[in-house]
Amino acid sequence: MALCALLLGTAVQSQVSGKLVIADSSPVAYATISLLKRSSDSTLVRSAASDAKGSFRLSAVLPGTYIIKVSCVGYSNYVSSLTIPGSAFDAGTILLKTAGKQLSEVVIRAHKPLVEQGAGGLVVNVQNSILTKGSSVLEVLSRSPGVIIDQQTSAISLNGKSGVMVMLDGKLLRLSANQVATMLNGMTADDINKIELLATPPAKYDADGNAGLINIVTKKNKRAGTSGSVTASAGYGKGDKSSADIDLYNNSSKVSLHASYSYNRDHSYALLLAQGISNTPIIGGLTNFHYNGQGNTVSVYQGLGAGLDYHPGAKTVIGGAVYYSISSNQNNSHNFGNYALADTNLVFDSQLVGNSHTHYIHPSLYLDQSISPAQKLNINLDYFDHHSNGPTQVQSNFSDSLFASRQRNLANANINVFVAQLDYSNSFNKRLQLETGLKSTYTPSKSASALENLVGDHWVPVSAGTSNNLATRELIAAGYAVLNWKPDSLTSLSAGARYEYSRNTTDHSLNAQYAIDRTLGKLFPDVFFSRKLNATDEVQLSYTQRISRPSFAELASYVSYNSPTSVFTGNPALKPTITHNLKLAYNRQDYLFSILYSHDTDPILGVQGVPGPTKGLVYLMPENADWQNNLTAQATIPVKPTAWWEMNYNFIGGWHQYRISYFPQLLEKSYFSYSLNFTESFKLPRKYAIELSGYYNSSSYNSNSRSNGNAIVNLGFKKELNNNKGSFQLSIADIFAGSSYRGHSGILVTDAFDTDVQISYRPESYFRPIIKLSYSRSFGSTSKKATRDTNGTKAEQQRL
CATH class of the missing domain: 2.170.130.10 (TonB-dependent receptor, plug domain)
Structure with missing residues (x-):
């Protein structure tokens, strides 16, 4: 259907061309020309940029009446009505005026591509x-x-x-x-x-x-005066869903204030099925088992934020913000299974109850200073505090392994991050700019965990390998410099490097077996080159280096219960991953294409089943592979068959290869995988809209496992109310119940436990589509005022 509509539409499409000049007939290069739908929302139909001679061209335009808008820094916007016939159309020479009095009667809303x-x-x-x-x-x-x-x-x-x-x-x-x-x-x-x-x-x-x-x-609200927005939603799948969000802004010439509150509750359900063969000495040897885990979770999240920007002068902005969140996660799971051994059959039935709490606070301060029109200085100070406590108790009939019929899992983590960053930029002239900066990050953390059995009236550790206590300290000092050069109006070149020194240590007094003292100092260069071939086409080439340091959770000593035969834990011996990237990209209007090659040394793979301190117990922990190569192609294709129908397709696919040597046998694997995302948007009369979206992920491999492909389709409806009274949205997630995730572990080589297990994970939408109804509305001032976009430091918060 889409293909037929596209063919019919392209049969009558036109090309619009013209030229931009100023009063002395000089051309205006690289102005933005937008063709907008002549309607209440002025939806963007096509856009292009003028070339060095001021000429422009808009391709694949359907006949009809439109608004043409031309905008360029230093010139007043040009806006005019335009009727396009069913053939090539010359808009002629358009005269732009230098910036002066702005139009006040014409309001145009341009629609960015997805x-x-x-x-x-x-x-x-x-x-x-x-x-x-x-x-x-x-x-x-x-x-x-x-x-x-x-x-x-x-x-x-x-x-x-x-x-x-x-x-x-x-x-x-x-x-x-x-x-x-x-x-x-x-x-x-x-x-x-x-x-x-x-x-x-x-x-x-x-x-x-x-x-x-x-x-x-x-979002950053830059409207002068008082304004805000409110959103509320409610929904249901197998459990209830609800959320609310309110944002308030007050902006003046000297002071800008912001406050926000958000609430989210999600009662969800999931089912984990596993069956296969594994050699598990902890319960007696080679086992043929069936396992069923039913998860029933209620998650509640609340976040509160506030910020202030103060403008003491035209060149200075001082500000600060604080964000605080608290979340809880109540888990009530029922797990049962059957373990068939050579001479017996064990039945497992347990109830797992846990209630975890997390507190997170992030205060920050910043200073923006314009030293001169060409020089700018930015200073950011940030502090992050994350504390989590997740006790869990398990009551089961299973006492044939390391675990008693009643056990508990204790897990606590306290992580602090201190960040100081300074950034400086200097535009020497219109063609040459320097960006440089310094950054320091210090992260002390403590984690304690234990698995304990109830023996009589006392809780005692399960074994020496199932409890740990670890403190870590990490220091990262970095400096970077980037030189941006434009040799001509069509070409840009950016070359830079970032040097990072890091040291990661543990507190030996808490647990000597996890003693770590590692340092790494490395230079990470990058080069970005782009060249405009014409007004619509551009080519880009880049080379970058990256690093992935093990997260604190991956290094930490926590031990948590998974099943009667296995536990989750961290790996303090993990090494960082070093990556080289080479990318070629080509853009033609809104059509995007790229090819990326990357090589990883010591890539980190999560949740690998390996032997550990307790003999016969499976330890699920991250490990380093030897290397990994990836060659990935990506394409984004927007299609607009009619003024009311928009399509956007994104394809990512490529070849992957890796080698692993921590198994008893050397593992090398090459495979091809891909994913497809799509969005179909329909604008209907009376301010109604429909959106159909979804994705398909092909089968792929990770370590010694294969994941099968799956597809999900979502549907959404929207109704905008008159007189700016807000809008209603109805969303239906996974309408065809395609979110079953199936995999096969132990498929490539024989691991230390002779694993051959098939796994199926079914989230809530597999059983019932998740339906949500939302209402949102903006209110307050509509006037614009330029204020700082408070991004703060240019990079901190993930690896805890």
């Missing part, structure tokens, strides 16, 4: 999706091109690679994958402006993240 190409990767404008309202940030992230979130471990991968780091407003979330997922799942996406998928970030960003960085950018 996906854009930036220097470091893709940018997703999430507010263009109907499904954003009422969704959590994690749900929106999972629908982004190339992003895959492991439903069991919460690990995030980008373009087929694990090791991605997550930032919030340019600051790394220095938390574990599970902690990041918990935080993002609690945050409402109504506050998110865009998501930057930076596969090759430049040197001004931290070098952490061998798969790149994901930067989640929140």
Whole structure:
């Protein structure tokens, strides 16, 4: 159907051309020409840039009446009505005037594309999706091109690679994958402006993240006066969902204030099925087992934020902000299984009850100073405090292993992060600019965990290998310099480097067996080159180096219960991953194409079943592979068959190869995998809209396991009310119940436990689509005022 409509539409499409000049007939180069739908919302139809001679061309335009808008720095906007016939159309010579009095009667709303190409990767404008309202940030992230979130471990991968780091407003979330997922799942996406998928970030960003960085950018309200927004949603799957969010702003010439509150509750359900063969000496040897785990979880998240910007003069901005969140996670799971041994049959039935709490606070201060029109200085001071406590108790009938019929799991973590950053930029002239900066990060942390059996009336440790207590300290000192050069109006070159020195140590007095004292000093260079071929086409080439340091959770000594035969733990011996990236990108209008090659040394693989201190017990812990190669192609194709129908397709696919030597046998594997994201948007009369979106992920491999492919389709409806009274959105997630995640472990080589296990994980939407109804409304002043975009330090918060 889509193909037929596209063919019919292209049969009558036209090309619009013209030229931009000023009063003395000089051409205006690289102005933005926008063709807008002549309607109440002035939707963007096509856009292009004028070339060095002032000429422009808009391709594939349907006949009709439009508004043409021309904008360029230093010139007044040109706005005019335009009727285009069903053939090539010459708009003639358009005269632009130098900036003077601005138009006040014409209001034009330009519509950004859903996906854009930036220097470091893709940018997703999430507010263009109907499904954003009422969704959590994690749900929106999972629908982004190339992003895959492991439903069991919460690990995030980008373009087929694990090791991605997550930032919030340019600051790394220095938390574990599970902690990041918990935080993002609690945050409402109504506050998110865009998501930057930076596969090759430049040197001004931290070098952490061998798969790149994901930067989640929140909304910034720059309206003068008092304004705000409110959003509320309610929904149901197998459990209830609800969220609320309110933002308040007050901006004046001297002071800008901001306050926000968000609430999110999610009662969810999940089912884990596992069956196969494993050699588990802890219960008697070779075992044929069936395992069933039913998860029933209630998560509640509350976040409170406040900020202040003060403008003592035209060249100075001083500000600060604080964000505090508290979350709880009540887990009530029922697990049962059957373990068939050579001479007996063991039946397992248990009830797991846990109630974890997390407190997170982030105060920050900053100073922006314009030393001169060409020189700018920025200073940021940040502090992050994360404390979690997650006790769990298990009552079971199983006493044939290391664990008693009643046991408990204690897990506490306290992490502090201190960050100081200074950034300086100097534009020597219109063609040459320098960016440089210094940054220091100090992170002390403590973690304590234990598995204990109830013996009589006393809790006693299960064994020496199932309890730990560890303190770590990490210092990272970094400096960077980037030189941006424009030899001509068509070419730009950016060359830079970032040097980072890090030292990671443990407190030997707490646990001598985990004594670590490691240092690493390394230079991370990068080069970005771009060349405009004409007004619509551009080519980009870049080389970058990255590092993935083991997270604190991956290094920590925690031990947590998984099953009667296995436990989760960290690995203090993990080495960092060093990555080399080479990327070629080509952009033609809104069509984006790229090829990325990367090589990783010592890539970190999570949740590997290996032997540990307690003989016969399976330890699920991260390990280093030897190396990994990836060759990935990406394409973003926007299609607009009609003025009311927009389509956007994103394809990411590539070849992957890795080698692992920690198994009894050497493992080398090459495979091809791909993913496809799509969005179909329909604008209907009376301010109604429909959105259909989804993705398909092909089968892939990780270590000694294969994950099967799966597909998810979502549906959304939107109704905008008259007189700016807000809008209603109805979203239906996973309408065809496609979110079953199936895998096969032990498929490539024989591991230390002769594992051959098939796993199926079924989240809540597999059993029933999740339906949410949301209402949102903005209120207050509509006038604009330029204020600081408070991103703060350009990179801190993930690895805890």
